Amino acid sequence: MSATGTRPAVSEAAPIVEVTGIGKSYGPVNALSGVSTSVKAGEVTCVLGDNGAGKSTFIKILAGAHSPSEGEFLLDGKPVTFSSPRAALDAGIATVYQDLAVIPLMPVWRNFFLGSEITRGVGPFRRLDVGEMKKITYTELDNMGIDLRDVDQPIGTLSGGERQCVAIARAVYFGARVLILDEPTAALGVKQSGVVLKYIARARDRGLGVVFITHNPHHAYPVGDRFLLLNRGTSLGDFAKKDITLDELTSLMAGGAELESLAHELERTLGGSSPIVQQLEAEAERQPGRPDGGRPRRG
Amino acid sequence: MTTTDIVTVGNRPRLENRPLRKILGRPEIGALVAALAVMLFFSVYTSTFMTLSGAGVWLESASTFGIMAVAVALLMIGGEFDLSAGVMTGFTALVVGILTSHYGLNIWVAAVISLVLALAIGAINGLLVMKTGLPSFIVTLGTFFVLAGIDLAVTKLITGQVAIQGMTSVPFYDTIQPLFGASIQIGGGTFYVSVLWWFVATAIATWVLLRTRAGNWIFAVGGELKSARQVGVPVLRTKIGLFMTTAAAAWLVGMISLFRTSTVQANTGVGQEFIYIICAVVGGCLLTGGFGSAIGAALGALIYGMVFQGITFAQWDTNWLRTFLGAMLLLAVFLNHFVRTRAGGSR
Structure with a gap:
């Protein structure tokens, strides 16, 4: 019943998601236009840009919340249009938003399985399989390198970085192939950001394609394999890591x-x-x- | 569950064993301590409190409040209030009373019609709250006054009185009465079936809250509505179900009060909605939702019943009851606030 899937061949494989010349306009306003990049299994694609650069519009297109008004969106080489975030999720594209969709007062394990609870028994005796869910939560978090003392503690007692990681682990467990992270380090301190970057690398090593949205090139460069730079709704370029240095990335950003x-x-x-x-x-x-x-x- | 694809497989859960801290983190712990203290006090202070006859009296008193408090606790955990819950207990009893004694309808059919009406009102409460996005406090305050007016006006219009009399002469009254109003003698005490209903309601509510998907959803919609929606919790269904559960509990209490006394006043239940909320809050429910317990609410009602009858046994002025309830409420709210800042601290 594991939804984690098998580890795909890394790097030389065809991209899971490929967008070419994609854009979105709201009436006469062009929020985004002509953006191209790709997401491969076991790689991190970083989307960099300042406020208002079009990062949110871009991830909303990937996440299925907006349909693009121009360009091509390929999933496994086939053109797709997602009608809703649910449809994108069913196709294996999971998005972890900044507010993380967690309930602070509920225990970690209940948060982990919320909306997709495991049950046993039938009819009126259908009940939560508490032991199994606690075990899976503990194991999945441990696999991400998060060692929680107690999965029964309210998730609100965890640090911002830890909560981010629970949200990532949840997306991974529920079968995500592409993980979109919306500014996961934006609200965090230096140390907590480092922790989250470590988990991004973990998710990548487990064979996921990661889309990492950030405005901080120092966070993006160490974990990224590909860098898409956005500015005022257009692309400044889509670079493989070998084609760009951190200094170049930073000055381009600047x-x-x-x-x-x-x-x-x-x-x-x-x-x-x-x-x-x-x-x-x-x-x-x-x-x-x-x-x-x-x-x-x-x- | 296979995790074969993972390089490092996690160890077995290291579920830490810290019983004391776990117990202190439970929402109902404050109510339990308070209930024991109240029980001890009146047992020592009065001679009748801790006898079978005394226990029969305060258990009966606590039972109907307990059934409502448990339902209201579920609703409050789900993040909503129902101020129409009190008047609904009178409304359901009046429907049965008028349909049988005045229109000659079969008493079982009348009880079912009353339940259906209650569920419909609950569903309307829920729909109004969810579709308008208005606070349930205001919406149910509206239905409270609408129902309170209907209770008095319609009863007076149809029967010319403000109470239903002569229920015992209704055909088949004896077949339904034991279900809601039966009692047995144990020693010198009279124990009503309503106490059993109270225990059953508490047990079912606790099971649902802690061991079913619906329970998970109730905590989620009350804790953080937007997040719950994002992870696919059926928010509308959960909330409307909660309002309907409260309405069903009000019907049960309406039947209990009707068949225990065989009469019902047109203003029955008015003003009791706040006592249910007090019992739920004393039992550890947060006013902001997302936290609480059914057992706690049942204990809150037990405290209410014990103090209500204890004051009578001690031959004090019963008006002190309200003062005591108010003080308990404040104490509970302070305690809850402390728990919440501890649990949700980093938000």
């Missing part, structure tokens, strides 16, 4: 594109020979992966 456009703007007012413009252009030149790194393909 606005490489903005530097370039600033240089152009100043050029008009100050003239191309101005030392400030030349310096900015040189700076922008050093940014990686441009201009072929996934400029939006509109139309």
Whole structure:
């Protein structure tokens, strides 16, 4: 009755999820356009971007909460459209949102199985299989490297990082193949963030494709295999780890594109020979992966 | 359960054995201590309290409040209130009384019609609360006053009086009466069947809460509605079911009071809804939902029954009962607040 599945061959396998030129517009407003990336089993795809970059829109498309208004969404190489988050979940794409969907006053094991409880007996004697659920909860958390003293304690007594990990372990146990984590480290301190990154690596090692949304390149780089950068609803590029360094990632995040456009703007007012413009252009030149790194393909 | 795909297989659960801490974390522990204290006090202070005849009196007194308190506790754990619960006990009894004594309907049929009406009102309460998103406190305050008015106006309109008399002469009265109003003599004490109903209600509620999926859902919808919905708990069904359970309990208590006394007043039950809530809170239910126990609520009702009759036995002014209840409520709320800050501390 395990839903954990078998461990797929890592890395060279075909992507589980592949999106090409995907976008979403609300009437005349383009929230997201021309974004392409892929998620493979046993790899972490990081989605980086500042506030308002389109990260939420992007994960809502992946999670089935929004249907894309342009582009192609392939699951196992076949085009799909999800009608609801439930449909995405049934296809093995699970999303762990920032609020984690836990009930603070309920014990850890009840939270773990909430909505999908294991029962035994029939008719009026159908009851929760408490022993089995406690055992599975303990074992699953242990496999993620979380050693809880007591699965009977209210989940509200756990630290933010631990709660995040219970939510991840729950998604893994209930058969997720792709795990979408919405800013799991955003509200955490340095140490707690490290703990969560460790569990992301664990989930990856267990053969899951992980989509890790963050605005912190220092969190993304150590665990990521692929980096999708978003800015103002468009893609700044989709890089494999070998093609980009942490420094390049950071400066790209900090606005490489903005530097370039600033240089152009100043050029008009100050003239191309101005030392400030030349310096900015040189700076922008050093940014990686441009201009072929996934400029939006509109139309 | 196979975990063959996992590199490191977890050890067996290390379920720690800390009985004392576990017991102190239970919601009903405060009510248990208080119940024992009250029992001890009146046993020593009065000579009649701890006799069979005395116990029969305070158990009977606690039983009907206990049945309601248990149902209201489930509802409160599910995050809602029902202020119409008190007046509903009168409403269900009046329906049976009027349908039989005035329209000559078969008494069993009348009881079933009364139950169906109660369930319908419960479902309406639930639907109104869930579909409008308004607090149940306001919605059920509305149904409370609607029903209270109907009870008085309709009873007066049909019978010309404000009470139903002559139930004993209704055909087949003797066939249904023992189910709700029977009693047996043990020693010098009279023990009513309502006490049995109270124990059964408490046992079923405890089973449902702790050992069924529905129980898990009740805690979840009361604890964090949005999260419950996200993980696929049938929120609407759970909440409406809770309102209907409260209504069904009110019907049971209505039948018990009707068949124990063979009469019913048009204002029966008005004002008792708050006593149910007090019993549930004394029993460890949080006003904000998501935490509590059926056994605790039953103990809360036991305290109420014991104090109510204990004050009579001690020949004090019975008006002190309310003061005592108020003080108990405050104490319980402080205790609950402490538990909640401890358990949900990191939120």
